Amino acid sequence: MALRKSNPEFMTGIPELLILRLLSDREMYGYELVQAIETATGSAINLGEGVVYPILHSLEERACLKARSMPVNGRTRVYYTATAAGKKRLGAMITEWQRITSVVSNVVGGKAHATATA
Amino acid sequence: MQPQQLSLLGEQLLRSGVAPRHVRRYLRELRDHYDDAVRDELKKGASQAAAEETAAIRLGDSERLIQSALARPELQSRLARYPGLAFGAGPVLLWVVLFVSVFLLFAELALSTERMSVMYGAMIFFARVAPVVLALGLLVIAFRQRLPLLWPIVGSAIVAVLAGTLNITFWPAPSVAESGLGISSSLLPFFFDAPFLGPAQPGVLAQGLMRALLTMALALVPFTIWRRRQNLG
Numbered sequence A: 001m002a003l004r005k006s007n008p009e010f011m012t013g014i015p016e017l018l019i020l021r022l023l024s025d026r027e028m029y030g031y032e033l034v035q036a037i038e039t040a041t042g043s044a045i046n047l048g049e050g051v052v053y054p055i056l057h058s059l060e061e062r063a064c065l066k067a068r069s070m071p072v073n074g075r076t077r078v079y080y081t082a083t084a085a086g087k088k089r090l091g092a093m094i095t096e097w098q099r100i101t102s103v104v105s106n107v108v109g110g111k112a113h114a115t116a117t118a
Numbered sequence B: 001m002q003p004q005q006l007s008l009l010g011e012q013l014l015r016s017g018v019a020p021r022h023v024r025r026y027l028r029e030l031r032d033h034y035d036d037a038v039r040d041e042l043k044k045g046a047s048q049a050a051a052e053e054t055a056a057i058r059l060g061d062s063e064r065l066i067q068s069a070l071a072r073p074e075l076q077s078r079l080a081r082y083p084g085l086a087f088g089a090g091p092v093l094l095w096v097v098l099f100v101s102v103f104l105l106f107a108e109l110a111l112s113t114e115r116m117s118v119m120y121g122a123m124i125f126f127a128r129v130a131p132v133v134l135a136l137g138l139l140v141i142a143f144r145q146r147l148p149l150l151w152p153i154v155g156s157a158i159v160a161v162l163a164g165t166l167n168i169t170f171w172p173a174p175s176v177a178e179s180g181l182g183i184s185s186s187l188l189p190f191f192f193d194a195p196f197l198g199p200a201q202p203g204v205l206a207q208g209l210m211r212a213l214l215t216m217a218l219a220l221v222p223f224t225i226w227r228r229r230q231n232l233g
Helices: A014-025 A030-041 A049-061 A084-109 A111-117 B003-015 B020-043 B048-059 B062-070 B083-109 B113-144 B150-164 B202-232
Strands: A065-072 A075-082 B166-171 B180-185
Touching: A014 A030, A014 A049, A014 A075, A014 A084, A030 A049, A030 A075, A030 B020, A049 A065, A049 A075, A049 B020, A049 B048, A049 B062, A075 A084, A075 B020, B003 B020, B003 B062, B020 B048, B020 B062, B083 B113, B083 B150, B113 B150, B113 B166, B113 B180, B113 B202, B150 B166, B150 B202, B166 B202
Parallel strands: none
Antiparallel strands: A065 A075, B166 B180
């Protein structure tokens, strides 16, 4: 993952959305998930790799993810996967994301501004 | 990330109120993540030192790792959120309810001298042994979560005084009619004036308070030794 600075002011909710999206496809452990985020976003989003774990634990606490430990090469890896509740939450987050990006795009593109001043 | 850095991070997370089970798992996953990152950097051709440095940067600095955990209220320990309730009022209430429940349960069953002796044993356990176990348990739990020890000590001391000032007597006899089991408090007559409580006796109260002190000492001494070993370890 590129060692670039993150943009915290734009990042609220995005890591959770990405994590739920990727884990709704298949089960992954933390390192694998970070690599998947890097690949999926073309390294455009830098989470700070260690910060994914509190997000994973928090999602698990809220029953959006299910975790299971599996021994791999002499150590125990924790694999995460999205639950039905997690997929439902993902659906709601995607809808909200699309609504916000559409509104922001309009504002940035000048459509709303033009309408308001017309 | 070096073991010392992980240990320091864990300590800071515990002191910030993150539940121990989340701290343990977070540290374990960070360590594994770091190892995987070092391995990947080595594969890319980096030297051991460069691989370790890059892996540590990739993981994020301690402040960022701590803040990411603190930003999630679900990871906070409930005991840390309500220490007065968890370590003060809760244990006192629990002990009183358990003691009264056991007393009522056995009172129903105490139809023979043998059963009465079992009830006596249970009362002695709850009044003399359980407060020590409870105090020790509260102190250990609070220490593991790096919480201030004030509330566990207050809660344990109240239980120790309530239990220590209980006087439990048993008169065994071949028949139920002749045998008897009595429980009284040497503390309550100082606060309430009721005939069934008996007279206030400072001497008996002093004995009870000594028992309470002994209870606290029996919990605090092994706890202090254990804590010192933990800190040294």
